[in-house]
Amino acid sequence: MEDNKLQELAPTPLAPPSGGREGDSVHVFAPATVANVVCGFDVLGFAVDEPGDEVIMRVTNKPGITLSKITGDDGRLPLDPAKNTVSVSVQHYLQSVGRTDIGLDIELHKKMPIGSGLGSSSASTVAGLFAIKTLLGDNADPIKLLPFAMKGEEMACGHGHADNVAPALFGGFVLIRSYEPLDVVRLPHPKDLWCAIVFPDVDVPTREARQIIRKNIQMKDAVTQWGNIAGLVSGLFMQDIDLIGRSMKDVLVEPVRSMLIPDFYKMREMAMELGAVSFGISGSGPSVFAFTKDEATARAITQKLQQHLTGLKIGSNSYVSTINDAGPKVLG
Amino acid sequence: MEDNKLQELAPTPLAPPSGGREGDSVHVFAPATVANVVCGFDVLGFAVDEPGDEVIMRVTNKPGITLSKITGDDGRLPLDPAKNTVSVSVQHYLQSVGRTDIGLDIELHKKMPIGSGLGSSSASTVAGLFAIKTLLGDNADPIKLLPFAMKGEEMACGHGHADNVAPALFGGFVLIRSYEPLDVVRLPHPKDLWCAIVFPDVDVPTREARQIIRKNIQMKDAVTQWGNIAGLVSGLFMQDIDLIGRSMKDVLVEPVRSMLIPDFYKMREMAMELGAVSFGISGSGPSVFAFTKDEATARAITQKLQQHLTGLKIGSNSYVSTINDAGPKVLG
Known part of the structure; x- marks a missing residue:
């Protein structure tokens, strides 16, 4: 997905959130997700309580993003912020809200297997985006984060899909009715399922x-x-x-x-x-x-x-x- | 569809309804239907208030079905009871409930164009089946009539589909989730649509x-x-x-x-x-x-x-x- 496409998907400009002082930190969990749900290939997904990934994000005194630690990945994920889906999607978000002035240190704790079909990269990406949104005090609707999370998906699996990131971001059962334009519908479900x-x-x-x-x-x-x-x-x-x-x-x-x-x-x-x-x-x-x-x-x-x-x-x-x-x- | 298939579709034996005395008659309307509904090819349909077809059915003193009159068809529909979808589906129903002893005279009044894409044959067939069900005092769930109506569809258009007959029979918006086994779901809709x-x-x-x-x-x-x-x-x-x-x-x-x-x-x-x-x-x-x-x-x-x-x-x-x-x- 091209960057201008990303702008279309998030058509309302995000208000520049002013939070994020040096030393602030947050610890976030984002859930694993089941995409496709058997008959809904590429359009349905839901979130579960466990497993999930965790991100600890700290505001530093030096602009730019560093990834200081990744655990639980058996050394398979890159610490280079230009190559990790978490830092890349957070960087896109910071550019979009005009807060590239901020410095961030990210720890990623993988609490679920990579390549499991449980939306491992989505959980990490959503945890990162939810962490920066929280640190900056950005009250925008979570749907505004979806295009940035999809950017991470594109990097992780060559395909900017939303059927894992959308349920990871919103929770519950989610339908991606359409990609162009992006149209996401939250579905109800029986409580005892x-x-x-x-x-x-x-x-x-x-x-x-x-x-x-x-x-x-x-x-x-x-x-x-x-x-x-x-x-x-x-x-x-x-x-x-x-x-x-x-x-x-x-x-x-x-x-x-x-x-x-x-x-x-x-x-x-x-x-x-x-x-x-x-x-x-x-x-x-x-x-x-x-x-x-x-x-x-x-x-x-x-x-x-x-x-x-x-x-x-x-x-x-x-x-x-x-x-x-x-x-x-x-x-x- | 083979007759044994028909039995599978109506697995609960229909109780033998005892109504239908000589001279009894009923005048029934059944609605036109819109199938497919754009994105639901072969699985969705809904009924409308108009147009629709009408059947007048009378119990006679001689076993067997006669079609005494068809109006509004410009002479295009057969009066031979073995070739008309209304009489054929009613005959299948009578066999199923064990009432081939009865004699029926049917008038079919087409109040909608044939070949219009509005479920013309379905409206006629459903009107006929609803008429005989009413005459015999058969209180079975209308879904029990669906296989007989589908039999009529197969005869009319070479394809035993349910996306017109099901909404004509039940009213409203209907999903045919599956044909084998037959699984029909009534859907709600906004009242002001x-x-x-x-x-x-x-x-x-x-x-x-x-x-x-x-x-x-x-x-x-x-x-x-x-x-x-x-x-x-x-x-x-x-x-x-x-x-x-x-x-x-x-x-x-x-x-x-x-x-x-x-x-x-x-x-x-x-x-x-x-x-x-x-x-x-x-x-x-x-x-x-x-x-x-x-x-x-x-x-x-x-x-x-x-x-x-x-x-x-x-x-x-x-x-x-x-x-x-x-x-x-x-x-x-």
């Missing part, structure tokens, strides 16, 4: 996971898919968990991407037998997720799937939570 | 209008389309007419089918300039429709478009109504 996530520790890079998706599809499959997304959205508004479950079928993307995930269909069978409402790939994978009607079912599913992966000699992480409606939050 | 319909009197047969649609499409276009259908469904639930309008864009079907409609893009421009929320093709055309926020705007649009068509030496009909939530009704 639980999400069980399992990350099998295998490598599925986002770029490659996109490249294997077919560019040409059959109209009849597309009709099936949009019947299902319309059903899923209806189920969210109607608080009808069974309709949500019936609608979460993907005839286009899952058949291809599931090949990159160990025993995907076996894991789905296990989850459904244990009472899952639905089961699918989170984002581009390899993480998988199930919706359930209660916490106990969600925990039974993560336990069973992790045992199965252990049997395949594949390490894994798991997370259980309801949908996170808060988005990023200040920890201190 | 008005619909302006113009039927340009040119010939666009449904079969041919289906055949010109591309069988293979690009994934990126499908993503645009399902972002829009998700936006439209959200707008209906949120009573957000502007979101409804922004979402009603069709990058897949309209570009092809619009070629069969005289001055389609010119008419759209006129409608939008007069304040339409959205504009598109009704079903497979040639009828076009606009959503508006009030009756006056709807009437201004039909007047302007009809004037334009007159200038092209094309006759037309127009209809203005809110969305019909009642579905079929007994007139007497």
